[in-house]
Amino acid sequence: MNEIFDKLLIRFLFTVFICLGLLFYKYAHVLFYPSQKKQILKKIYPSENYVDTLHVFSRLIGIALIFSTLEFNEYIGFVRSVLDFFILGTSGIVLYLVSLYIMDNIVFYNFEYKDEVLKKKNASYGIVSFSQSICMAFLVRNIFQESEHSLIILFILWLFALVLFGFSTKLFAYVSKLSFNSLMIQKNIGLAFSYSGFLFGNALIIMAAFHHEHHDIVSYCIQVVLKTLLGALIFPVFRAGVIQVFQIQEGPTEGKSTDTPHLGYGIYEGSVFLMVGLLTSIIIGQIHFGTIYPFF
Numbered sequence: 001m002n003e004i005f006d007k008l009l010i011r012f013l014f015t016v017f018i019c020l021g022l023l024f025y026k027y028a029h030v031l032f033y034p035s036q037k038k039q040i041l042k043k044i045y046p047s048e049n050y051v052d053t054l055h056v057f058s059r060l061i062g063i064a065l066i067f068s069t070l071e072f073n074e075y076i077g078f079v080r081s082v083l084d085f086f087i088l089g090t091s092g093i094v095l096y097l098v099s100l101y102i103m104d105n106i107v108f109y110n111f112e113y114k115d116e117v118l119k120k121k122n123a124s125y126g127i128v129s130f131s132q133s134i135c136m137a138f139l140v141r142n143i144f145q146e147s148e149h150s151l152i153i154l155f156i157l158w159l160f161a162l163v164l165f166g167f168s169t170k171l172f173a174y175v176s177k178l179s180f181n182s183l184m185i186q187k188n189i190g191l192a193f194s195y196s197g198f199l200f201g202n203a204l205i206i207m208a209a210f211h212h213e214h215h216d217i218v219s220y221c222i223q224v225v226l227k228t229l230l231g232a233l234i235f236p237v238f239r240a241g242v243i244q245v246f247q248i249q250e251g252p253t254e255g256k257s258t259d260t261p262h263l264g265y266g267i268y269e270g271s272v273f274l275m276v277g278l279l280t281s282i283i284i285g286q287i288h289f290g291t292i293y294p295f296f
Contacts, residue, residue: 052126103166135165160221209231
């Protein structure tokens, strides 16, 4: 009976630690986003501004995703487990916030949070911000799993993943017919779905590229780059295959203008990007070769 209560007490203590971690995130958010300081410290009224609600809670979901990879191992001792949880949890919050800060400056370099969320209530901005936050959370979570509790490896892999993901966002102009800046100004929801699918597809490919054994950090990073480049080559092949097999007509219906892209086109692009990202991740991350050559 005492053992049951001890385990229950430990679970309760870690529940408190996670809640304190959320409190730390709230005030750490103020340091990284001084322009949003007044907003984050105010009471949240979800029904007043749904775009701000989407923006705020996407980051809370992201923090929860990162915390979900942390573990408590009793066999290494209670004090050490608590210390590991504290260090890794704090590292996760800091890396996540820095990642979001950098990605916001890359993706939304022509847009401001105050203007798009608080004043204009731009739903397109909110959806893209939501997707970006979730993608970064999955990437940071994946890096935590690959780092094997080493802070040095964690930092190196995080920088590497951030560079790859940041660079991949710039490829949208080459794979989509939609103009990000002009349609974002128009609050076009189709753009939001298209870009969100693109972000999730990229995140899946990068996570698959990181998923393999590593004994030497240099060779591991080289393998990640090679797998990412392989993904960049396979991605358009899958996309072209989907378009040809299902006879998708990307052009406008006769007699209709394409000045304002329809929501359906954005959903189509986003869905294809996501599906192709999933299929590409299978090729680069789930095909394992043995040590015997030739194979046949």
